Amino acid sequence: MLFSAPMILALLAGRKTVTRRLYTRVRAGDLIWCKETLMGGRLSFLRYAADGMGVDGSAGPALWSHKWKKEYGEKIPSIYMPRWASRITLQVIGVRDERLITITEADAKAEGVERGVCTHPDCSPGSCAVSSYKGAYATLWDQINGAKAPWSSNPIVFRIAFRIVEK
Numbered sequence: 001m002l003f004s005a006p007m008i009l010a011l012l013a014g015r016k017t018v019t020r021r022l023y024t025r026v027r028a029g030d031l032i033w034c035k036e037t038l039m040g041g042r043l044s045f046l047r048y049a050a051d052g053m054g055v056d057g058s059a060g061p062a063l064w065s066h067k068w069k070k071e072y073g074e075k076i077p078s079i080y081m082p083r084w085a086s087r088i089t090l091q092v093i094g095v096r097d098e099r100l101i102t103i104t105e106a107d108a109k110a111e112g113v114e115r116g117v118c119t120h121p122d123c124s125p126g127s128c129a130v131s132s133y134k135g136a137y138a139t140l141w142d143q144i145n146g147a148k149a150p151w152s153s154n155p156i157v158f159r160i161a162f163r164i165v166e167k
Contacts, residue, residue: 090162
């Protein structure tokens with residue numbers, strides 16, 4: 001399952017225990033390996049883009065010769081991440097479908113987002129969308145899915161709850 005760099009950091013920090021997806025084939029008990037963007041280079045210099053940590057190459061191929069090998073520092077999109085390079089494995093606890101905007105403040109927080117602080121002069125404290133977890137999640141949702149299923153369309157999504165079994 002693909003995750004952005006901020007969501008990888010939220011997983012590693014223990015702040016993310018839920019994800020919402022437009023489509024899923026997972027069910028309770030399934031193990032999911034997290035795919036994240038890598039920074040290219042020889043196997044010994046391969047790094048995770050989210051935090052710059054080195055990839056444990058001992059589980060990988062003896063020779064780094066994949067077709068998407070990049071020069072040092074070039075990004076390798078998460079969709080191409082091989083299984084052996086994954087550092088996070090999740091176990092699905094439950095899956096249910098729901099309308100996107102029914103997300104609660106607590107569940108938005110469990111998505112791993114962080115609230116922002118609005119400095120706009122017309123906003124009163126706590127009234128701006130970025131000052132709530134739900135508002136921060138709505139912004140993140142539109143950044144990722146806005147072209148095909150914007151927040152305002154209130155699509156049916158799959159809420160996937162999980163626990164980390166391996167870091």
